[in-house]
Amino acid sequence: xxxxxxxxxxxxxxxxxxxxxxxxxxxxxxxxxxxxxxxxxxxxxxxxxxxxxxxxxxxxxxxxxxxxxxxxxxxxxxxxxxxxxxxxxxxxxxxxxxxxxxxxxxxxxxxxxxxxxxxxxxxxxxxxxxxxxxxxxxxxxxxxxxxxxxxxxxxxxxxxxxxxxxxxxxxxxxxxxxxxxxxxxxxxxxxxxxxxxxxxxxxxxxxxxxxxxxxxxxxxxxxxxxxxxxxxxxxxxx
Amino acid sequence: xxxxxxxxxxxxxxxxxxxxxxxxxxxxxxxxxxxxxxxxxxxxxxxxxxxxxxxxxxxxxxxxxxxxxxxxxxxxxxxxxxxxxxxxxxxxxxxxxxxxxxxxxxxxxxxxxxxxxxxxxxxxxxxxxxxxxxxxxxxxxxxxxxxxxxxxxxxxxxxxxxxxxxxxxxxxxxxxxxxxxxxxxxxxxxxxxxxxxxxxxxxxxxxxxxxxxxxxxxxxxxxxxxxxxxxxxxxxxxxxxxxxxxxxxxxxxxxxxxxxxxxxxxxxxxxxxxxxxxxxxxxxxxxxxxxxxxxxxxxxxxxxxxxxxxxxxxxxxxxxxxxxxxxxxxxxxxxxxxxxxxxxxxxxxxxxxxxxxxxxxxxxxxxxxxxxxxxxxxxxxxxxxxxxxxxxxxxxxxxxxxxxxxxxxxxxxxxxxxxxxxxxxxxxxxxxxxxxxxxxxxxxxxxxxxxxxxxxxxxxxxxxxxxxxxxxxxxxxxxxxxxxxxxxxxxxxxxxxxxxxxxxxxxxxxxxxxxxxxxxxxxxxxxxxxxxxxxxxxxxxxxxxxxxxxxxxxxxxxxxxxxxxxxxxxxxxxxxxxxxxxxxxxxxxxxxxxxxxxxxxxxxxxxxx
Numbered sequence: 001x002x003x004x005x006x007x008x009x010x011x012x013x014x015x016x017x018x019x020x021x022x023x024x025x026x027x028x029x030x031x032x033x034x035x036x037x038x039x040x041x042x043x044x045x046x047x048x049x050x051x052x053x054x055x056x057x058x059x060x061x062x063x064x065x066x067x068x069x070x071x072x073x074x075x076x077x078x079x080x081x082x083x084x085x086x087x088x089x090x091x092x093x094x095x096x097x098x099x100x101x102x103x104x105x106x107x108x109x110x111x112x113x114x115x116x117x118x119x120x121x122x123x124x125x126x127x128x129x130x131x132x133x134x135x136x137x138x139x140x141x142x143x144x145x146x147x148x149x150x151x152x153x154x155x156x157x158x159x160x161x162x163x164x165x166x167x168x169x170x171x172x173x174x175x176x177x178x179x180x181x182x183x184x185x186x187x188x189x190x191x192x193x194x195x196x197x198x199x200x201x202x203x204x205x206x207x208x209x210x211x212x213x214x215x216x217x218x219x220x221x222x223x224x225x226x227x228x229x230x231x232x233x234x235x236x237x238x
Numbered sequence: 239x240x241x242x243x244x245x246x247x248x249x250x251x252x253x254x255x256x257x258x259x260x261x262x263x264x265x266x267x268x269x270x271x272x273x274x275x276x277x278x279x280x281x282x283x284x285x286x287x288x289x290x291x292x293x294x295x296x297x298x299x300x301x302x303x304x305x306x307x308x309x310x311x312x313x314x315x316x317x318x319x320x321x322x323x324x325x326x327x328x329x330x331x332x333x334x335x336x337x338x339x340x341x342x343x344x345x346x347x348x349x350x351x352x353x354x355x356x357x358x359x360x361x362x363x364x365x366x367x368x369x370x371x372x373x374x375x376x377x378x379x380x381x382x383x384x385x386x387x388x389x390x391x392x393x394x395x396x397x398x399x400x401x402x403x404x405x406x407x408x409x410x411x412x413x414x415x416x417x418x419x420x421x422x423x424x425x426x427x428x429x430x431x432x433x434x435x436x437x438x439x440x441x442x443x444x445x446x447x448x449x450x451x452x453x454x455x456x457x458x459x460x461x462x463x464x465x466x467x468x469x470x471x472x473x474x475x476x477x478x479x480x481x482x483x484x485x486x487x488x489x490x491x492x493x494x495x496x497x498x499x500x501x502x503x504x505x506x507x508x509x510x511x512x513x514x515x516x517x518x519x520x521x522x523x524x525x526x527x528x529x530x531x532x533x534x535x536x537x538x539x540x541x542x543x544x545x546x547x548x549x550x551x552x553x554x555x556x557x558x559x560x561x562x563x564x565x566x567x568x569x570x571x572x573x574x575x576x577x578x579x580x581x582x583x584x585x586x587x588x589x590x591x592x593x594x595x596x597x598x599x600x601x602x603x604x605x606x607x608x609x610x611x612x613x614x615x616x617x618x619x620x621x622x623x624x625x626x627x628x629x630x631x632x633x634x635x636x637x638x639x640x641x642x643x644x645x646x647x648x649x650x651x652x653x654x655x656x657x658x659x660x661x662x663x664x665x666x667x668x669x670x671x672x673x674x675x676x677x678x679x680x681x682x683x684x685x686x687x688x689x690x691x692x693x694x695x696x697x698x699x700x701x702x703x704x705x706x707x708x709x710x711x712x713x714x715x716x717x718x719x720x721x722x723x724x725x726x727x728x729x730x731x732x733x734x735x736x737x738x739x740x741x742x743x744x745x746x747x748x749x750x751x752x753x754x755x756x757x758x759x760x761x762x763x764x765x766x767x768x769x770x771x772x773x774x775x776x777x778x779x780x781x782x783x784x785x786x787x788x789x790x791x792x793x794x795x796x797x798x799x800x801x802x803x804x805x806x807x808x809x810x811x812x813x814x815x816x817x818x819x820x821x822x823x824x825x826x827x828x829x830x831x832x833x834x835x836x837x838x839x840x841x842x843x844x845x846x847x
Binding site: 037071074075078079080081083084094095097098099101102104105 | 400401441442444603606607608609612615616617641642643644645646701703704827
């Protein structure tokens with residue numbers, strides 16, 4: 001009874017899937033289900049995670065709303081609810097669920113969310129090199145030396161306790177720095193959202209956009225660098 | 239609606255449960271016993287399973303298999319350390335353990351299939367219908383190979399395994415249903431052979447697993463061994479006897495160790511008694527609960543590390559946990575309860591029978607899959623990170639542990655040499671840096687068209703489905719062609735082998751095959767008749783007189799065939815009826831169903847109420 005259309009995944013077919021129901025060929029006006037035959041529709045893999053979860057491309061996200069939407073869509077897509085459906089619908093349910101889970105995981109975490117937005121807006125986020133904050137460069141070099149000295153020092157020696165105290169205070173400083181960077185990142189989030197809300201297309205707005213993205217990229221790259229040093233410190237000094 | 243049962247395939251005991259009017263129930267046997275011992279014995283009269291097989295543990299130890307779950311999805315090398323504890327003979331073939339029983343060897347999935355068949359028959363006898371579909375539970379920390387082996391066992395037993403579900407999450411479903419719990423809960427599951435900890439968030443019918451951890455080789459068996467080792471040592475010292483030379487007496491020691499441990503959960507002291515071979519009399523040992531606790535403290539402590547890791551992965555501290563739930567027979571031990579209470583700072587729940595709660599939860603999940611329960615949804619995670627081998631023997635992680643499933647990751651592959659026609663891919667599971675420290679899941683060779691180096695672009699998708707089982711597919715980005723992959727499991731039965739085992743399994747059961755087909759036919763005929771009645775009630779005004787009368791006569795024909803004994807005739811009449819109702823079904827689909835659904839917004843369809 002059921003005509004089962006095999007669902008390919010090349011970009012062109014996906015494009016079609018978005019404009020036409022894979023099952024009854026009618027124009028789909030429903031968001032996730034065909035309005036005519038109520039069959040589940042594949043969420044296009046070209047949709048960004050914000051759109052997929054029905055959120056605007058903003059960096060400040062209400063966690064409760066995000067979770068509520070995730071639960072709502074999980075109920076719509078989860079394979080548990082497609083056990084008695086056709087193979088085609090089961091495949092769509094599986095693909096949609098996997099995409100939804102990735103989207104939620106990415107947007108839930110502020111850092112991953114910011115990295116993802118950078119990737120969307122500026123591309124190649126994977127190529128961000130973890131670099132030390134420019135003003136901390138000297139200090140970090142010195143810290144690396146102290147760490148090496150500490151590792152070489154005898155367990156009970158007097159130098160060890162001096163070095164330990166020094167490393168502890170470095171750790172406190174870096175952890176404070178991490179918190180500062182998080183505050184700065186939050187600030188950038190607000191700036192980004194405000195800029196988007198204004199929706200201007202002036203060259204000034206473009207410059208502002210590029211500045212925010214650049215600062216965000218720097219912030220994330222410094223953050224990862226400092227985070228790695230702190231965890232190195234924690235595992236060495238305890 | 240086809241019935242789906244829930245099965246707890248345990249290390250020591252197995253159970254089957256189903257949902258009746260919104261309540262999960264465990265199915266007992268004629269003697270009202272709910273647990274089937276997970277024991278299979280080869281006797282002179284053939285294979286026997288469960289309680290009768292248990293009697294053969296001491297009578298016929300070399301040919302009686304217990305705790306087979308410990309060997310699921312494992313190679314001989316993996317279990318070398320504990321081989322001495324098992325009286326039956328293990329070998330290996332194609333990376334899969336084989337158990338020698340008389341002349342033949344059996345893989346762990348085949349032995350498990352015998353237990354599953356026993357449960358299937360029990361359910362069929364109790365419910366008076368044929369059972370072909372099941373949800374089977376596994377420890378949350380089971381890896382891909384162990385899950386696949388469990389699924390294979392179901393197939394060999396003639397069951398369509400609709401879902402592999404994690405034991406602690408199954409338990410949470412049973413508890414959630416019972417108590418309407420909300421908030422963050424920790425499920426501590428210490429069974430016969432495995433330990434799991436799962437942290438979940440329960441909200442409006444959604445059971446979201448935040449993190450899971452565990453040890454698939456830590457359970458009641460290990461507690462028994464501590465006591466058994468002590469007994470064997472003392473018997474050697476006091477009586478000059480090495481019981482290792484007497485497999486039957488070793489089994490008696492193991493069983494007495496288990497009973498002693500169980501007794502010490504209720505009593506503060508007890509006496510273990512073991513008859514010795516060669517007329518050497520009897521060994522007797524007075525034991526206090528304190529003594530047992532100091533012998534097994536290190537085992538209980540081994541469970542606390544995974545608990546802390548799970549909390550850390552969930553970004554929680556013990557104080558954030560609202561409720562702690564105990565699952566598994568081993569949590570009856572007072573020491574375990576005290577340690578869990580100390581870690582989480584609250585008294586754990588144990589209202590539901592810890593032996594039955596997993597099976598009950600599995601039947602709840604079965605009801606969700608069959609469409610009976612619509613307000614609950616379980617969002618589980620993959621317990622271990624999944625990755626591939628990269629240059630220098632390092633694992634590159636693609637899907638991190640504790641990622642909600644279904645989960646997918648894509649990776650692009652290309653070539654390094656002109657004209658290269660293949661890329662070898664090695665899939666791994668685990669948390670360690672180096673390939674050699676992780677679990678090898680499978681290998682396959684990606685076919686690549688011969689082109690200059692770097693030109694081919696093959697996109698491989700790794701998808702972990704809702705069972706926690708990996709599926710791999712590949713697509714040539716240039717041409718858009720998909721590629722079917724021959725993935726060779728590192729520690730599992732090949733598809734061909736499973737096919738063969740299913741065939742063998744049916745050969746043994748060929749006698750009752752006909753009977754089963756008849757029961758199935760009748761059950762399905764009953765279902766289609768009821769569905770047609772219902773459709774007629776809703777839509778008889780939508781079709782013509784002629785059509786109605788042809789539907790009526792097709793129904794009468796099914797009814798007549800149903801009272802006969804030819805399952806083929808039933809099938810034929812059912813097909814005729816389907817044809818006769820084809821148009822009616824379409825009309826109904828277009829009108830009433832559409833109306834019903836159109837008037838509801840998505841949010842209503844999917845909200846918790």
